[in-house]
Amino acid sequence: xxxxxxxxxxxxxxxxxxxxxxxxxxxxxxxxxxxxxxxxxxxxxxxxxxxxxxxxxxxxxxxxxxxxxxxxxxxxxxxxxxxxxxxxxxxxxxxxxxxxxxxxxxxxxxxxxxxxxxxxxxxxxxxxxxxxxxxxxxxxxxxxxxxxxxxxxxxxxxxxxxxxxxxxxxxxxxxxxxxxxxxxxxxxxxxxxxxxxxxxxxxxxxxxxxxxxxxxxxxxxxxxxxxxxxxxxxxxxxxxxxxxxxxxxxxxxxxxxxxxxxxxxxxxxxxxxxxxxxxxxxxxxxxxxxxxxxxxxxxxxxxxxxxxxxxxxxxxxxxxxxxxxxxxxxxxxxxxxxxxxxxxxxxxxxxxxxxxxxxxxxxxxxxxxxxxxxxxxxxxxxxxxxxxxxxxxxxxxxxxxxxxxxxxxxxxxxxxxxxxxxxxxxxxxxxxxxxxxxxxxxxxxxxxxxxxxxxxxxxxxxxxxxxxxxxx
Amino acid sequence: xxxxxxxxxxxxxxxxxxxxxxxxxxxxxxxxxxxxxxxxxxxxxxxxxxxxxxxxxxxxxxxxxxxxxxxxxxxxxxxxxxxxxxxxxxxxxxxxxxxxxxxxxxxxxxxxxxxxxxxxxxxxxxxxxxxxxxxxxxxxxxxxxxxxxxxxxxxxxxxxxxxxxxxxxxxxxxxxxxxxxxxxxxxxxxxxxxxxxxxxxxxxxxxxxxxxxxxxxxxxxxxxxxxxxxxxxxxxxxxxxxxxxxxxxxxxxxxxxxxxxxxxxxxxxxxxxxxxxxxxxxxxxxxxxxxxxxxxxxxxxxxxxxxxxxxxxxxxxxxxxxxxxxxxxxxxxxxxxxxxxxxxxxxxxxxxxxxxxxxxxxxxxxxxxxxxxxxxxxxxxxxxxxxxxxxxxxxxxxxxxxxxxxxxxxxxxxxxxxxxxxxxxxxxxxxxxxxxxxxxxxxxxxxxxxxxxxxxxxxxxxxxxxxxxxxx
Numbered sequence: 001x002x003x004x005x006x007x008x009x010x011x012x013x014x015x016x017x018x019x020x021x022x023x024x025x026x027x028x029x030x031x032x033x034x035x036x037x038x039x040x041x042x043x044x045x046x047x048x049x050x051x052x053x054x055x056x057x058x059x060x061x062x063x064x065x066x067x068x069x070x071x072x073x074x075x076x077x078x079x080x081x082x083x084x085x086x087x088x089x090x091x092x093x094x095x096x097x098x099x100x101x102x103x104x105x106x107x108x109x110x111x112x113x114x115x116x117x118x119x120x121x122x123x124x125x126x127x128x129x130x131x132x133x134x135x136x137x138x139x140x141x142x143x144x145x146x147x148x149x150x151x152x153x154x155x156x157x158x159x160x161x162x163x164x165x166x167x168x169x170x171x172x173x174x175x176x177x178x179x180x181x182x183x184x185x186x187x188x189x190x191x192x193x194x195x196x197x198x199x200x201x202x203x204x205x206x207x208x209x210x211x212x213x214x215x216x217x218x219x220x221x222x223x224x225x226x227x228x229x230x231x232x233x234x235x236x237x238x239x240x241x242x243x244x245x246x247x248x249x250x251x252x253x254x255x256x257x258x259x260x261x262x263x264x265x266x267x268x269x270x271x272x273x274x275x276x277x278x279x280x281x282x283x284x285x286x287x288x289x290x291x292x293x294x295x296x297x298x299x300x301x302x303x304x305x306x307x308x309x310x311x312x313x314x315x316x317x318x319x320x321x322x323x324x325x326x327x328x329x330x331x332x333x334x335x336x337x338x339x340x341x342x343x344x345x346x347x348x349x350x351x352x353x354x355x356x357x358x359x360x361x362x363x364x365x366x367x368x369x370x371x372x373x374x375x376x377x378x379x380x381x382x383x384x385x386x387x388x389x390x391x392x393x394x395x396x397x398x399x400x401x402x403x404x405x406x407x408x409x410x411x412x413x414x415x416x417x418x419x420x421x422x423x424x425x426x427x428x429x430x431x432x433x434x435x436x437x438x439x440x441x442x443x444x445x446x447x448x449x450x451x452x453x454x455x456x457x458x459x460x461x462x463x464x465x466x467x468x469x470x471x472x
Numbered sequence: 473x474x475x476x477x478x479x480x481x482x483x484x485x486x487x488x489x490x491x492x493x494x495x496x497x498x499x500x501x502x503x504x505x506x507x508x509x510x511x512x513x514x515x516x517x518x519x520x521x522x523x524x525x526x527x528x529x530x531x532x533x534x535x536x537x538x539x540x541x542x543x544x545x546x547x548x549x550x551x552x553x554x555x556x557x558x559x560x561x562x563x564x565x566x567x568x569x570x571x572x573x574x575x576x577x578x579x580x581x582x583x584x585x586x587x588x589x590x591x592x593x594x595x596x597x598x599x600x601x602x603x604x605x606x607x608x609x610x611x612x613x614x615x616x617x618x619x620x621x622x623x624x625x626x627x628x629x630x631x632x633x634x635x636x637x638x639x640x641x642x643x644x645x646x647x648x649x650x651x652x653x654x655x656x657x658x659x660x661x662x663x664x665x666x667x668x669x670x671x672x673x674x675x676x677x678x679x680x681x682x683x684x685x686x687x688x689x690x691x692x693x694x695x696x697x698x699x700x701x702x703x704x705x706x707x708x709x710x711x712x713x714x715x716x717x718x719x720x721x722x723x724x725x726x727x728x729x730x731x732x733x734x735x736x737x738x739x740x741x742x743x744x745x746x747x748x749x750x751x752x753x754x755x756x757x758x759x760x761x762x763x764x765x766x767x768x769x770x771x772x773x774x775x776x777x778x779x780x781x782x783x784x785x786x787x788x789x790x791x792x793x794x795x796x797x798x799x800x801x802x803x804x805x806x807x808x809x810x811x812x813x814x815x816x817x818x819x820x821x822x823x824x825x826x827x828x829x830x831x832x833x834x835x836x837x838x839x840x841x842x843x844x845x846x847x848x849x850x851x852x853x854x855x856x857x858x859x860x861x862x863x864x865x866x867x868x869x870x871x872x873x874x875x876x877x878x879x880x881x882x883x884x885x886x887x888x889x890x891x892x893x894x895x896x897x898x899x900x901x902x903x904x905x906x907x908x909x910x911x912x913x914x915x916x917x918x919x920x921x922x923x924x925x926x927x928x929x930x931x932x933x934x935x936x937x938x939x940x941x942x943x944x
Binding site: 346354390 | 801
């Protein structure tokens, strides 16, 4: 005989059973760097008892890939300094079952399980999951060129690859290096190797280095590199590598042959999604995993975060692939919140990035001129030169600010900054203004801080905005 | 006999007459610093032929009052360096009739004219105006205390007063100084005088210096001052001055007597509106001139800009008096545009300010805790300590960020920052977010720039915003 009481108990039993099912099958995270470990940590904070297993292919967790050039240059003394939290810390303090040197080789969506190869074993095992987070990151673009697999050619994306370069420098004592590709990593590594005393050349297909800037701004960075002695070969492409005894001995371009002892690839990264090819999981046009704003993939219960996943660009409205630590950390927090039963959305990116190249700080956000044109938007630009401090204050140095805005609406579309110390962080004002959908006029009206050690009375960003108002 | 044609001609004649009247009577500007000269320059750019007369009481135009402490300390070599444009430049290059050492002693609203005392003359003359801009600035608050008029007591607001202090230091070689009041100017002067080798004491009525910060943040600044040897007497008020031979010899407080050779008043400023007392022109509760958002006063054709005028606070919605160069420059641009026949509005302030005190950068924007309480707003606060750079990057130093938000709406209300080099300019992100009406959650989602030389991967402002989200 059923009583209301009995029914209620049954329901409770069902709930307990459902929960125990959830808690039996762990959250599985593939990838133990920024996105994966941010998510795992968030789940742990929200759900202290929930089993979490992280499979990380390398020996390291939660390290600063952005710090690798400074470790290579010697500015940062040890690779350990780049590790925010070690696998041991996660295991002991956070009760997260982090398994390093474990390679996930397959994802079985139907069976809700992943296939894993443990270190030193030929055999693989299947690990079931309750929910799955894919945080496999990105891989350096490796050109399919003759000799491309020779020793002495390094891509840089993992701490292990940074350690490998460091070791190569210490053991092989190379005297010359060629950087192939002039993006952030290529340029930061060029500077690092100059600091280590190497002769450094850089080959870049485009007209100027740093293609995330417009060429007029990129030219300032090219000049900075030449100043510290980097030989730039612009509008030139690598076509192959010469080798001797299996080791790289020269980079061959479409114009010349550059003898070298070491090659660093700085051709950008590509989302690491090989694993998902057979799963039917949707990828975007960028090649990265398509996610909704809660960072769920096209498969319910499977999430993606960090360098392997897309983001929505808040200015263009398009899906983009931006492989940066800031995005990965935010992705991880959002995905972790949702996996833990919360409800968080990732608001998107505006494409902000910053780098220090030699004496210069370089920053960008929003859209470039060519991106605006590709969207068919009628844009105007304004570029101004100002000072980082009041002109009379010691240490005042040059800063160039470029702003892009949309004719008609007056809406700000993007900004780029190159300047000496104190210049670059101003990009955050532009990023915040872009996020708020501000016009150039709105930026002129902002109540930004001023004192002689910090700025001219009109902040350079506002001086550029004033010029942009006229140009619009 | 009247014909329509005739009437039309008459009307044209009237228009011509009205215009010629406009162009005959000059724009008169009272005050030749930031607001006045920004406006005059803007009018000149828009209306090349329009007569503009500027009466400036001192010998200088367009100087950086904010730079005075650095001139006094010796960091900036000459007072001339603080002058952006001299009276001669305005006269010769801009055809602006700048008359320095001319004191406006009366404003005749009915007669549309001002009474002026020329230098070295007892007689005064009346100057008619087409339109009038009041840019008389602010005066240092001078306490009405026994001995307050003695030699050796300086208020600082004009370049002339800065030069006077500099000369006093050179000639009189004072060994001890007392600063009365712990606002920006007082603190910057305390540091300047320590640099000049003086023994410096500071008397402040409140619990901590820098009342524009909440006391918990002000305490960090108090500590920084003590570190460089400034003797702080907090919760203590000056009650008078002892003098010897007409020169100040001690500051008397409600607790002690502090022997001194020099006193700097740092009690803030008050709008310089004495001139308008008899005119019937409306002043706000702050004592500054009430203006509409086009910066017109209660009298048509009379405008006010800079330290003598009010602004609307974009967070509180209240009229405020904020005497800062940034505001004065923007006021000048808006008033100048409107006087020149354009249509510009001043969007208001959020109360952003920054200062460098010893090793520390100090910044604030928006509302303080006590201001939120006074408005009856239910606010939460979050204070975090982080680093200015990635923890492993050389030169990473401490930064403390405090954010205030409104419970319920989640809206950001204010922020304060104290930290080492690279800390303070982050306040501009908070100021921009306040302007856009962002919530703490919105700030967490901002795509701010990160690279190891510039920031931890979560910018300290966002770390504070994350904490604030929890506190709200």
